[in-house]
Amino acid sequence: SQQGEEDPQALSIQEGENATMNCSYKTSINNLQWYRQNSGRGLVHLILIRSNEREKHSGRLRVTLDTSKKSSSLLITASRAADTASYFCATGFQTGANNLFFGTGTRLTVIP
């Protein structure tokens, strides 16, 4: 299966703390993307990192990619209660339009 795996499956932290989620995948990729999903809603694209990139920042988000280990991490700094959601990594295998394969997701709960 090309589906990635994420850990932890669930994470509960206090507001203001940092949250780190990890994603591992099995095959070579062109890019890796992180998405957020609020309960029962669609997905929101957070950040895309290409296979030739090692780190990327966007606001309070920091994503790393280690292609040798086939893994990525998403760090959310100074978490807020509104960050409570499920976070998924998704891997793309070709340039241009192609399908995505999603990881199993991490359910993040930020306690006010």
Place this chain on the structure above:
Amino acid sequence: GAVVSQHPSWVICKSGTSVKIECRSLDFQATTMFWYRQFPKQSLMLMATSNEGSKATYEQGVEKDKFLINHASLTLSTLTVTSAHPEDSSFYICSAIEDSHYGYTFGSGTRLTVV
């Protein structure tokens, strides 16, 4: 930014009936759209890739005669669940890509309940 509209957001239907779900790209042309299925507390599973003007490409294990996909224009793809059964109850999400630099844009999803 890119917006994908998915309709309806929820639907309840009786076993044996068919349900159509629409996915529209509102401000961009999407030659390719994707349909996913998500069970509660699980990840998204790709069902099929929908290409404008051609037959959809289905993932292994997805019945193409049950999940009919039509991509008649550059802004509209539809998924029809035919002869629905309770086990088809799920959350269905479409997505489209405008620019590979910005990732995919997802619809808000359709909650299907078959009774």
